Amino acid sequence: AQSVSQHNHHVILSEAASLELGCNYSYGGTVNLFWYVQYPGQHLQLLLKYFSGDPLVKGIKGFEAEFIKSKFSFNLRKPSVQWSDTAEYFCAVKSRAGNMLTFGGGTRLMVKP
Amino acid sequence: EPEVTQTPSHQVTQMGQEVILRCVPISNHLYFYWYRQILGQKVEFLVSFYNNEISEKSEIFDDQFSVERPDGSNFTLKIRSTKLEDSAMYFCATSRDQGTYEQYFGPGTRLTVT
Numbered sequence: 001a002q003s004v005s006q007h008n009h010h011v012i013l014s015e016a017a018s019l020e021l022g023c024n025y026s027y028g029g030t031v032n033l034f035w036y037v038q039y040p041g042q043h044l045q046l047l048l049k050y051f052s053g054d055p056l057v058k059g060i061k062g063f064e065a066e067f068i069k070s071k072f073s074f075n076l077r078k079p080s081v082q083w084s085d086t087a088e089y090f091c092a093v094k095s096r097a098g099n100m101l102t103f104g105g106g107t108r109l110m111v112k113p
Numbered sequence: 114e115p116e117v118t119q120t121p122s123h124q125v126t127q128m129g130q131e132v133i134l135r136c137v138p139i140s141n142h143l144y145f146y147w148y149r150q151i152l153g154q155k156v157e158f159l160v161s162f163y164n165n166e167i168s169e170k171s172e173i174f175d176d177q178f179s180v181e182r183p184d185g186s187n188f189t190l191k192i193r194s195t196k197l198e199d200s201a202m203y204f205c206a207t208s209r210d211q212g213t214y215e216q217y218f219g220p221g222t223r224l225t226v227t
Contacts, residue, residue, distance in 0.1 A: 034215070043117075044156075044204065044218035090156065099144060099161040099169050099211050106155070 002027035004093050006104035013081050014112050021076040021107050023091030030096040033074040035065055036103075039087045047089070050074065061085070083113045115139040117219035119205050125225045129194050134222045136188045136205030145188045146206040146216060147180065149173070156204065162188065163211070195226045 007022040025031065035047040048059025055067040065076045074091060091104040118137045126132050138145055147159040160170040162180050179191045188207075192199055202223050206216040 043220040100158040103156040
């Protein structure tokens with residue numbers, strides 16, 4: 001069975017600080033990896049995804065993530081956060097052949113202006 | 114941009130009652146999913162549905178749950194006899210296909226069982 005761990009439950013940053021949110025997964029086969037974001041009062045939206053190829057993927061709003069296969073990790077980064085990045089961030093994994101997304105527990109990010 | 118919509122946004126029901134949660138998928142999407150999130154817990158997969166059949170389901174999706182697409186547009190989740198522990202946010206998601214296609218999520222229905 002696949003599982004996903006997000007190490008930080010709550011993160012508080014000041015504007016312009018750099019962000020890195022950790023995500024590790026457990027699964028023996030080939031996976032697709034995702035980061036979703038949920039802004040206050042809104043639905044889950046896709047930030048970025050990794051299917052194959054370049055392990056450094058770029059998403060919307062200046063976010064990027066790096067897939068490190070040897071570490072089973074897919075950490076999310078942003079060099080300089082803005083107040084509008086305040087949201088909950090979810091890492092998710094899907095087996096290449098299946099449909100089921102397995103989510104991590106989420107990280108609540110608060111960015112102070 | 115097309116969106117997945119869900120109704121109602123909030124449903125309160127008594128234990129033992131049946132509820133039906135509704136989702137309108139994005140129009141050219143072929144795969145449909147239900148997930149739930151109990152307060153304070155992870156988002157959990159319930160079921161995926163393709164070509165009028167369940168394609169994958171989790172252990173949570175037991176006999177009290179059912180899904181259908183009765184009129185070719187709405188995709189519904191029925192809970193036959195609700196329990197207190199069914200209280201959660203239920204998310205519908207859809208994708209154009211499986212494999213490398215992303216899943217688009219609706220805003221969720223908050224189900225409260227009293």
